[in-house]
Amino acid sequence: MSHIKQVTPIKIADIDFTVSRQIEQCPKTMMLRELAMNAIEAAAKAPAGRRIVDIKGKAIPECGDTRKLTIWNTGPGMSSSELDHICDLAASLGKDMALEGNFGMGAKVASLPSNTLGMRYRSCRDGVVSQVVLGKREGIYGKVWIRVEDSFEEVVDVTDQVRDEAEYRLDEDWTEVVLYGNRADQDTVADPYDGDPKQDRQWITTYLYHRFYGLPEGVEVYMHEGTHPRDGRRQFKPIPERADAFGRVEAVDVGEGVRIHYLYDPAYQDGGHNKSISGSLTSSVSTTAIVFRDEMYDVRKGRKWAADAPAFGIPFGARHISVHVELPDNFPVRHEPYRRFVQLSGGDQRQVVVEDFAELVFRNRPEWLIEIINSLAPKSSASTDDLRKELQDLLNQLRVKTKSPRETETGLHLVDDGGARGARPDHKDGSGGDSDRTPISPTDLIFNPGGAKRADISKNLEQAPEIIPLRDPELVEEKGITGKAARYVRETNQLFVNLTYSAVGAAQEDLGLRYATYGEPEIVRELARQWAERLVMGRVGYAVVYAQAKQLIREWTPDDVKKALEPESLSLAADGWRDAVSTAYRSISRRLGAAKGPEDSEDAEAAFA
Numbered sequence: 001m002s003h004i005k006q007v008t009p010i011k012i013a014d015i016d017f018t019v020s021r022q023i024e025q026c027p028k029t030m031m032l033r034e035l036a037m038n039a040i041e042a043a044a045k046a047p048a049g050r051r052i053v054d055i056k057g058k059a060i061p062e063c064g065d066t067r068k069l070t071i072w073n074t075g076p077g078m079s080s081s082e083l084d085h086i087c088d089l090a091a092s093l094g095k096d097m098a099l100e101g102n103f104g105m106g107a108k109v110a111s112l113p114s115n116t117l118g119m120r121y122r123s124c125r126d127g128v129v130s131q132v133v134l135g136k137r138e139g140i141y142g143k144v145w146i147r148v149e150d151s152f153e154e155v156v157d158v159t160d161q162v163r164d165e166a167e168y169r170l171d172e173d174w175t176e177v178v179l180y181g182n183r184a185d186q187d188t189v190a191d192p193y194d195g196d197p198k199q200d201r202q203w204i205t206t207y208l209y210h211r212f213y214g215l216p217e218g219v220e221v222y223m224h225e226g227t228h229p230r231d232g233r234r235q236f237k238p239i240p241e242r243a244d245a246f247g248r249v250e251a252v253d254v255g256e257g258v259r260i261h262y263l264y265d266p267a268y269q270d271g272g273h274n275k276s277i278s279g280s281l282t283s284s285v286s287t288t289a290i291v292f293r294d295e296m297y298d299v300r301k302g303r304k305w306a307a308d309a310p311a312f313g314i315p316f317g318a319r320h321i322s323v324h325v326e327l328p329d330n331f332p333v334r335h336e337p338y339r340r341f342v343q344l345s346g347g348d349q350r351q352v353v354v355e356d357f358a359e360l361v362f363r364n365r366p367e368w369l370i371e372i373i374n375s376l377a378p379k380s381s382a383s384t385d386d387l388r389k390e391l392q393d394l395l396n397q398l399r400v401k402t403k404s405p406r407e408t409e410t411g412l413h414l415v416d417d418g419g420a421r422g423a424r425p426d427h428k429d430g431s432g433g434d435s436d437r438t439p440i441s442p443t444d445l446i447f448n449p450g451g452a453k454r455a456d457i458s459k460n461l462e463q464a465p466e467i468i469p470l471r472d473p474e475l476v477e478e479k480g481i482t483g484k485a486a487r488y489v490r491e492t493n494q495l496f497v498n499l500t501y502s503a504v505g506a507a508q509e510d511l512g513l514r515y516a517t518y519g520e521p522e523i524v525r526e527l528a529r530q531w532a533e534r535l536v537m538g539r540v541g542y543a544v545v546y547a548q549a550k551q552l553i554r555e556w557t558p559d560d561v562k563k564a565l566e567p568e569s570l571s572l573a574a575d576g577w578r579d580a581v582s583t584a585y586r587s588i589s590r591r592l593g594a595a596k597g598p599e600d601s602e603d604a605e606a607a608f609a
Contacts, residue, residue, distance in 0.1 A: 022089065023141055026109040027338055028193055032207050034107040034339075035071050035177055036221075042075030042175060044216035050074050050172065051216075055204065055236075056224030057189035060120070060178060067226065069179045069188040077125035077173030080155045083132050087121075087143055106339070108134060111179065112141055114193045118180040122158065127170045131158045135180070189226055202229045205236065205282040210301070213238050213324070214294035228281045236281060238294075239263075239324070245276040247320075252364045257328030260361055261291075262369050265320050274320060286319055288312065290342060290354050291326040292333060297342050298354045307480035310489040310496070311355065313362035315468065316376040318478070321369070325357045358491050377468070383534055384467045391464035391541045398549040465495040465544055467537055476500055484567040485574035486540040495544055497537050503574045508532035511584060518592050527591060531584035535577040543573035 036053070043051045052074045057067035078086065089108065111119050118135035132155045133144040145152035159170070168174060181188040192199060200206075205228045208221070215221065221236040228234060240261075243249045247266040251259050265274035265286060274284035288305050289296040300308055309318035327333065333342045333352050342352050365373075465488060470476050476498045481487045485501045488494075511528035518524050547564035550556040563569060 020139070020141055023109050023112050026106075026113065027340060028110065028113050029197070030106070030110040030338055030340065031114060031192065032204065033211055034110045036208065036212070038107050039071050039073035039175070039177075040212075040215060040219055040221070043073040043219050045076055046074035046173070048218055051218045051220060053219065053221040054224065055221070055227050057187075057226045058178075060180075062118075063180060063184040066185050067187045067189045068181070069192060069227075070176060072168070072174060072176040074172060074174050077175060078123040078130065079125045079128070080130040080157070082125075083121060083123050083130045084143075084155045087132055087134060107177075110338075112136065114181065115179050115188075116182045117184065117186075118144055120178040120180065121175070122162070122178075123175040124162070124168065124170060124173055126173070127159070128157065129159045129162045129170070131156050202282050204228065208236055209239070209282045210287060210289070210299045211296055212294065213291045213296050213326075214240060223281060230281060234281055239322075242276065242280070245278060245280065247275055248368065250366050250369075251326075252366065254360050254364050257331070258357075258360070259326045260357075260364055261322075261324040261326060262366055263322040263324075264369060264372060265322065267320065286322045288323045288354050289325070290352060290357070291324050292331065292335075292342050293329055295339075296324070297340075298352075300354060303478065303480070306478040308355070310479070310487075310494060311358045311362075311491040313365050313492055314373060315489070315492065315494055315496070316378075316475075317373050321372075323361050325354060325361065362491060378470070380467075381469075383530065384469060384537065387534065387537055387541055388464045388467055390538075391545050394542070394545050395462070395464050395548070398545070399552070463493060465493050465541065467495050467497060467541060469497050469499050469533065469537065471499045473500055481567050485536060485571040487567050488544050488565045488570065490565070495541060497540055499533050499536070501536065501571070501574060503571075503577050504532050504536050507535050507577045507581065507584075510578075510581065511588065514585070515588060515592060523592070527588050531588060532577075535580055535584060536574045539573045539577055539580060540570050543570055 036055070039053045043053050046052070054070075054072045056070050056072070058070050059065050060068055087108070108119075112134060115134075116136035118133045120131065120133045122129055122131045131146075133146065134142070135144045136142075137144065143154040145154060146156050148156055162168060163170060168176070179188045179192065180186075181192070182194045186194055189204075190199070190201065192203075205223060215238060222233055223236055224233050225231055243263075246263050248264045249262065251261045253259050263286075265276050265284060267273075268275045268277050268284070274286065277284035285301045286305060287296075287299055287301045288308070289299040291297075306318040309315070309321070312323060314321055314323070327342075332345050334345045335341075336343050336351070343349050344352060470479065470481075473482075476482055479487055479496050479498075481496065481498045483501075484498060485503060486495060486497045489496070508528045511531055512524060515524045515528070544565060547561055547569075550561050550564065551558075
């Protein structure tokens with residue numbers, strides 16, 4: 001019985017347009033990742049002791065003396081027919097064509113938009129070196145024709161030329177890629193994207209350091225002079241291989257194969273760098289990231305990490321602390337097509353971000369790290385302690401509560417209101433009753449090990465926030481509240497108050513003028529400062545408590561509550577300090593023995609409300 005075909009395959013009417021569109025849609029900044037990964041994977045298949053990747057700049061005859069970025073690796077070479085084959089989109093050698101692996105169209109697609117003049121492939125297989133150049137001519141991407149005697153060829157034999165150049169051996173297999181860029185005079189080592197975007201002098205090392213968390217066994221990646229900020233040929237080592245360069249590191253297993261790496265990088269001598277800068281090929285900036293299959297995703301660093309760190313239980317010292325959440329290979333996520341991020345493999349397939357693991361990071365901080373964080377925190381004052389007690393009394397009156405994780409003897413369970421994305425129950429049709437066990441769906445990212453106790457973070461809404469006053473402009477900027485009054489971090493129940501905010505200065509000026517006639521100006525200035533800070537902290541603290549209380553009102557959605565706790569909303573609350581200033585008048589008048597004003601009749605608590 002013959003097979004009857006039931007479908008006619010869809011054809012592509014305009015191949016050139018489709019190829020160009022696919023190439024030009026790819027994020028060009030993924031170029032180095034794709035080229036480096038191909039080289040690393042190939043080198044891993046070379047004989048032990050010769051698993052080498054070299055990244056360098058060199059001049060080629062076609063482009064004069066201008067440096068061109070070059071990536072060379074050992075490992076299985078390609079014959080002329082194989083080299084011709086891999087030039088097609090979605091073509092590869094020795095790889096499974098699947099979304100889960102490192103399938104083969106990425107390097108070409110990511111590189112060609114920035115190398116329209118050409119990208120040259122050379123590969124040595126059994127002593128024969130074949131060459132092909134990919135580029136863009138007359139608006140079409142493809143293999144560039146090369147004149148050979150009286151004809152033109154796409155793939156040519158350059159064995160004799162390579163032998164004369166004497167740069168590489170012919171008794172081992174290897175592959176080389178040279179990036180021409182868009183112009184013959186474009187230095188693709190310093191300017192790989194032809195100015196769009198611009199790169200600094202250590203862009204290669206920075207990218208590799210914040211992308212590759214591990215290398216296959218025996219693979220060595222070397223950076224030649226000019227591709228890194230130091231001198232000579234130096235070996236690139238991923239962060240875990242440089243653990244000795246940090247002050248202290250610890251990896252904590254939190255269950256289901258997930259590991260959290262905590263790294264402390266103390267200040268280096270008297271400069272602005274961290275200890276790990278010694279011997280490093282790149283900066284020592286601290287980071288947080290998701291690690292999946294030895295690659296780093298959603299990397300946060302610098303000011304971005306410093307602003308996000310409080311939600312991870314690191315309110316201070318973020319510039320010296322890195323946190324990397326490593327997922328097992330079988331975790332229910334996968335790379336998005338261009339490998340810019342990882343996404344859930346089921347459900348809504350949303351992007352997975354490092355905040356999804358903030359609570360896990362917070363709950364599993366090593367004791368030594370907590371001690372370091374506490375040592376870097378500003379000391380609390382009696383005024384902030386008194387204010388927190390006042391807020392706690394109000395919180396108790398409002399009866400604000402939050403759901404808490406239930407203990408289980410085995411397995412994993414969700415934190416119903418843990419504040420992290422990705423945690424959600426899988427409700428089955430027809431299920432009912434008051435079960436102690438919540439089913440786990442593949443998209444559940446936040447979990448507790450079996451026998452877990454009630455986490456401190458789950459009690460946050462039952463406790464008044466810890467008030468942390470900030471007077472240092474650098475700390476204010478680090479927390480992302482320059483020009484704003486405060487920032488509330490729900491995950492750690494901490495309220496950072498910017499005491500350089502304009503409302504503090506305005507209140508201090510008002511109080512100073514009111515008591516300007518008093519005979520001891522130093523005392524007036526100090527009382528005015530203390531009460532100006534107290535007024536703003538009080539206004540902001542009350543705003544946080546009342547926003548939390550709105551969770552008891554059905555009409556207030558979680559997004560509504562979140563908006564009420566944003567720095568912008570808290571700034572508006574701080575700007576209303578005049579509604580509470582009578583409390584300060586009354587207190588200062590008593591202290592100074594001055595005449596009491598008519599405002600003294602107002603109730604203190606009502607003034608803050």
